Amino acid sequence: MSAEIICIGTELLLGDILNSNSQFLAQELAILGIPHYFQTVVGDNLARIHEVINIASQRSSILIFTGGLGPTPDDLTTEAIASFFQGTLEEKSEIIEDIEVKFAQRGRKMTNNNRKQALLPKGADILPNLTGTAPGMIWQPFLNNVNHPQQKLTILTFPGVPSEMKQMWRDTAVPFLQSQGWGKEIIVSEMMRFRGIGESALAEKVNHLFALTNPTVAPYASHGEVKLRVSTKAKNEAEARKIINPIVEEIKAIALEDYYGSDEDTLEGVVGKLLTARGETVSVAESCTGGGLGAMFTACGGSSAYFYGGIIAYSNQVKIRQLGVSEADIEQFGAVSETVAQQMAKGVKNRLQTDWGIGITGIAGPDGGTETKPVGLVYVAIAQPHFVTASPSSDTISYELKWGINRDRQTIRYLTCCFALDQLRRKLLSN
Amino acid sequence: MSAEIICIGTELLLGDILNSNSQFLAQELAILGIPHYFQTVVGDNLARIHEVINIASQRSSILIFTGGLGPTPDDLTTEAIASFFQGTLEEKSEIIEDIEVKFAQRGRKMTNNNRKQALLPKGADILPNLTGTAPGMIWQPFLNNVNHPQQKLTILTFPGVPSEMKQMWRDTAVPFLQSQGWGKEIIVSEMMRFRGIGESALAEKVNHLFALTNPTVAPYASHGEVKLRVSTKAKNEAEARKIINPIVEEIKAIALEDYYGSDEDTLEGVVGKLLTARGETVSVAESCTGGGLGAMFTACGGSSAYFYGGIIAYSNQVKIRQLGVSEADIEQFGAVSETVAQQMAKGVKNRLQTDWGIGITGIAGPDGGTETKPVGLVYVAIAQPHFVTASPSSDTISYELKWGINRDRQTIRYLTCCFALDQLRRKLLSN
Numbered sequence: 001m002s003a004e005i006i007c008i009g010t011e012l013l014l015g016d017i018l019n020s021n022s023q024f025l026a027q028e029l030a031i032l033g034i035p036h037y038f039q040t041v042v043g044d045n046l047a048r049i050h051e052v053i054n055i056a057s058q059r060s061s062i063l064i065f066t067g068g069l070g071p072t073p074d075d076l077t078t079e080a081i082a083s084f085f086q087g088t089l090e091e092k093s094e095i096i097e098d099i100e101v102k103f104a105q106r107g108r109k110m111t112n113n114n115r116k117q118a119l120l121p122k123g124a125d126i127l128p129n130l131t132g133t134a135p136g137m138i139w140q141p142f143l144n145n146v147n148h149p150q151q152k153l154t155i156l157t158f159p160g161v162p163s164e165m166k167q168m169w170r171d172t173a174v175p176f177l178q179s180q181g182w183g184k185e186i187i188v189s190e191m192m193r194f195r196g197i198g199e200s201a202l203a204e205k206v207n208h209l210f211a212l213t214n215p216t217v218a219p220y221a222s223h224g225e226v227k228l229r230v231s232t233k234a235k236n237e238a239e240a241r242k243i244i245n246p247i248v249e250e251i252k253a254i255a256l257e258d259y260y261g262s263d264e265d266t267l268e269g270v271v272g273k274l275l276t277a278r279g280e281t282v283s284v285a286e287s288c289t290g291g292g293l294g295a296m297f298t299a300c301g302g303s304s305a306y307f308y309g310g311i312i313a314y315s316n317q318v319k320i321r322q323l324g325v326s327e328a329d330i331e332q333f334g335a336v337s338e339t340v341a342q343q344m345a346k347g348v349k350n351r352l353q354t355d356w357g358i359g360i361t362g363i364a365g366p367d368g369g370t371e372t373k374p375v376g377l378v379y380v381a382i383a384q385p386h387f388v389t390a391s392p393s394s395d396t397i398s399y400e401l402k403w404g405i406n407r408d409r410q411t412i413r414y415l416t417c418c419f420a421l422d423q424l425r426r427k428l429l430s431n
Numbered sequence: 432m433s434a435e436i437i438c439i440g441t442e443l444l445l446g447d448i449l450n451s452n453s454q455f456l457a458q459e460l461a462i463l464g465i466p467h468y469f470q471t472v473v474g475d476n477l478a479r480i481h482e483v484i485n486i487a488s489q490r491s492s493i494l495i496f497t498g499g500l501g502p503t504p505d506d507l508t509t510e511a512i513a514s515f516f517q518g519t520l521e522e523k524s525e526i527i528e529d530i531e532v533k534f535a536q537r538g539r540k541m542t543n544n545n546r547k548q549a550l551l552p553k554g555a556d557i558l559p560n561l562t563g564t565a566p567g568m569i570w571q572p573f574l575n576n577v578n579h580p581q582q583k584l585t586i587l588t589f590p591g592v593p594s595e596m597k598q599m600w601r602d603t604a605v606p607f608l609q610s611q612g613w614g615k616e617i618i619v620s621e622m623m624r625f626r627g628i629g630e631s632a633l634a635e636k637v638n639h640l641f642a643l644t645n646p647t648v649a650p651y652a653s654h655g656e657v658k659l660r661v662s663t664k665a666k667n668e669a670e671a672r673k674i675i676n677p678i679v680e681e682i683k684a685i686a687l688e689d690y691y692g693s694d695e696d697t698l699e700g701v702v703g704k705l706l707t708a709r710g711e712t713v714s715v716a717e718s719c720t721g722g723g724l725g726a727m728f729t730a731c732g733g734s735s736a737y738f739y740g741g742i743i744a745y746s747n748q749v750k751i752r753q754l755g756v757s758e759a760d761i762e763q764f765g766a767v768s769e770t771v772a773q774q775m776a777k778g779v780k781n782r783l784q785t786d787w788g789i790g791i792t793g794i795a796g797p798d799g800g801t802e803t804k805p806v807g808l809v810y811v812a813i814a815q816p817h818f819v820t821a822s823p824s825s826d827t828i829s830y831e832l833k834w835g836i837n838r839d840r841q842t843i844r845y846l847t848c849c850f851a852l853d854q855l856r857r858k859l860l861s862n
Contacts, residue, residue, distance in 0.1 A: 027446030290729025294722025
C-alpha cells in the first residue's frame with residue numbers, strides 16, 4: 001500500500017512554474033505515515049496521461065493527481081482517468097449550482113466552458129473546492145474492468161492552484177484517508193542541522209548509525225549546511241520520541257558545537273535565542289553583504305530585543321564617516337582587509353552601543369578580484385564585549401574566508417552571512 | 432527523441448526540499464527545443480531507481496538525473512545506472528585528484544567516503560563540477576547488453592545541489608547537447624515583467640494578444656509581479672526576434688511604466704542602470720526590512736557606483752542617533768509613522784551624502800500589531816534630490832502600505848523592498 005503523486009500540466013514541463021504541490025503533498029503523506037515512492041509529472045496529453053496512470057496504478061494503491069481540472073480544452077485529468085478505468089462521465093448538478101453561485105458572487109455569469117468541470121465518473125464522490133470553481137474527486141474505480149493487479153485503488157484529484165489544493169487536502173482528503181485506516185501510525189522525524197563540518201566528515205563520525213533500522217539516520221547537505229534526519233514510525237509522537245531521542249542525544253554528543261539546531265531552527269533564530277538568554281545585543285557593519293546579515297537577523301519576529309541595527313558601509317566614505325574606519329588603513333591595506341573588518345566591527349559596536357559587533361568586507365564578484373585579492377576573499381570580524389575578553393587587545397576576533405572564484409555573488413554573500421552567524425553562535429556558546 | 436528528468440532523493444519524497452532542479456532543467460530543455468514529456472522523482476532505493484530507469488529509457492532518449500552523487504552510502508545514482516546497463520565502475524584518478532585539491536583549499540583532508548565519488552562506468556565522460564566534490568557524467572551505454580528499444584541513449588548526471596547543477600549544465604551539458612545536433616530550432620521567448628498592476632488588470636489590457644498563435648502570449652503571476660511570456664520557435668535568435676519584437680513593442684506601448692524589464696532583468700538591476708545613466712546615488716534607512724533593501728541593491732555586481740550604503744535602524748535609538756529622527760516625533764507619532772519614514776529617508780540621504788534616500792518603517796509581524804497599526808502597515812519614504820523637486824517642501828514623497836494581516840513576515844518585507852525599488856524606478860523615469 002503506497003501513494004503516488006501525479007502532477008499534470010504542460011506548464012510544469014516548460015518550467016514555467018515550480019512544482020510546490022509535490023512538496024506539500026509529500027510532507028503530508030509523510031506525516032500520515034503513508035509510504036510514497038514515486039512522483040511523476042506529465043503534460044496535458046491524453047495518451048501520455050494514460051501511460052502514466054497505467055504505470056502508477058500497477059505499483060501504487062493511492063493515486064493523487066493535481067492539475068488539469070480547469071474549464072479549458074487542455075484540462076484532461078478527469079476525462080483521462082475516467083476513460084482509462086472505463087468509467088462513464090456524468091454531470092453533477094451540485095457542482096453546476098456551486099459554480100453558478102461562485103460566479104454570481106463575483107458579479108459574473110458562468111460560461112459554457114465551466115460545465116465541463118461538473119463531469120465526474122459515475123460512482124465518484126465530489127472533493128469540494130471552497131474557493132475555486134474546480135472541484136476534485138475521490139474515486140475507487142471497479143478494477144475488474146481493466147484486469148488490474150491491485151485489490152483496491154483510490155484516486156484523488158485536486159486542482160493545480162496550491163491554495164485550493166491545500167485547503168481541499170486538509171478539509172476533505174485527510175479525513176477521508178484517516179477513515180480508510182491511514183494516519184494511525186505516523187512517521188516522526190527530527191532533522192538535525194550542522195554547520196562548520198562537511199557532509200563526509202560528519203558521515204564518518206556517525207557512520208555506525210547509518211546501519212540502524214529503527215530509527216533510521218540519513219544525511220543531507222545543502223548550501224553550507226549538513227543535516228541528519230533521524231526518523232521512526234510509531235503510534236504517536238510520545239512513542240516515537242522514545243525511539244528517536246537517544247540517537248539524537250548520541251549525535252549531539254558526537255557533533256558537539258557543530259550541531260546548532262533541529263527541524264525549523266535557523267542559525268539566526270538560534271543566535272537570537274542565545275543573545276536573549278544572555279541579555280546581550282548585536283549590531284552589524286556590512287560591506288559586500290550589503291544588508292543581508294541584518295536581513296537575516298531581522299527575519300525572526302521579536303529580533304528587536306537583541307538586534308539594534310547596523311551600518312551598510314558599501315562605499316569607503318561610509319566606512320570612514322559612519323564607522324570610523326581609518327582612511328590611511330584603507331589606503332594601505334585596502335577596503336578588503338582584516339584590519340578594516342575589525343575596525344568596522346568595533347565601529348558599529350561602539351556607535352550603536354551593542355555588546356557584540358560584526359564587520360564584513362569582501363569581494364563577492366563577479367568583478368573586482370585581483371591576483372592577491374581574488375573574488376571570494378572575505379574578512380569577517382567579531383568585536384566582543386569586554387566582559388568576555390577581559391582584555392582590550394583581544395577584543396576583536398577575525399576570520400579570512402576564501403570561498404573560491406567559482407562561486408557566484410549571491411552564494412558568496414549568503415555563505416558569508418551564515419559563517420558570521422555561526423561564529424557568533426560558537427562565541428556565545430563558549431563564553 | 433525526447434529528454435526525461437529523473438530526480439533522485441528520499442528528501443524529495445519526504446517533502447524536505449522543493450524540486451527546483453526540475454524547473455530549471457525544464458526551462459533549459461524548452462530553450463534548446465528538446466522535447467520533454469515526463470519527470471520522475473524516486474527515492475534512494477536501488478530497486479526503485481532501476482524500475483524508473485527501465486521505464487524512462489524505453490520512452491526517452493536523453494535521461495537527465497539529478498541527486499544521489501554524494502559520498503554517503505545512500506547516494507546510489509551512479510551505481511544504479513551502471514548496474515542497470517551492465518557497465519563496470521572504475522575509479523577515475525582525475526576525480527580523486529580534483530577532490531583532494533578542493534579539500535586542501537578548504538584546509539581539510541579528503542575522507543575515504545569521497546573515493547566513491549570517483550567511480551564512473553567504463554566509457555563514461557566526467558561532467559566536471561567546478562565547486563563541489565561530486566562530478567557528474569555523460570554516458571552513452573552499450574544498449575545491446577540490455578535488449579533495448581532505443582538506438583542510442585544518452586545519460587547525464589548532476590548533483591542535487593542547485594548551484595552546482597546549474598553551472599555544470601551550462602558549462603558542459605549544453606555544449607555537449609548542441610554538439611549532438613540539439614538546439615537547431617530553438618524556442619525563443621521574452622518574459623516581460625510588470626509591477627504595480629494586477630494580473631487580471633493587465634490581462635484585460637492585452638486580452639486580444641492571447642489568441643495569437645505565432646508568437647504566443649501567456650500570462651504568469653508571482654509574488655507581487657506579473658509576467659507575460661512572448662514566444663516563438665525559429666531557426667535562430669534573429670528570425671525569432673523578428674516575430675517576437677513587434678508584439679513586445681505593442682505590449683510596452685500598452686503597459687507604459689508598469690513594464691520594467693524582461694527576462695533576467697531585476698527591479699534592482701533596472702534601478703541601478705537608471706541611477707548609473709543619471710550619475711546619481713542612493714542610500715537606504717531600513718527598520719522592518721532590516722537590511723533587505725540594501726541586500727537587494729547590492730545583489731548587482733558593480734552596485735558600488737550608485738549604492739553608497741545605509742543605516743539599519745532597527746531600534747529607536749539607532750533611528751535617533753544615526754539618522755537624526757526626532758525623539759519627540761517617535762513618541763508622538765510612533766516609530767511606524769509617515770513622518771519617521773520621511774525623517775529616515777532624509778537622514779540617510781544627508782548623512783551618507785547621496786542624491787536619493789529611502790526610508791522604511793513598518794510592522795512585519797507576526798507580533799507587534801495593534802488596532803490602529805496592524806501587522807502589514809508599512810511606510811516608505813523617498814527623499815529626492817533638490818534638482819528634481821526644486822522645492823525643499825516637496826523633497827520627500829511617502830507611501831502608506833497595507834499588506835494585510837494574513838501575509839507572513841518575509842512576504843511583507845520582500846514586497847516592501849520591491850515596492851520601494853519600483854517607486855524609485857518610476858521617479859527616475861519621470862524626472
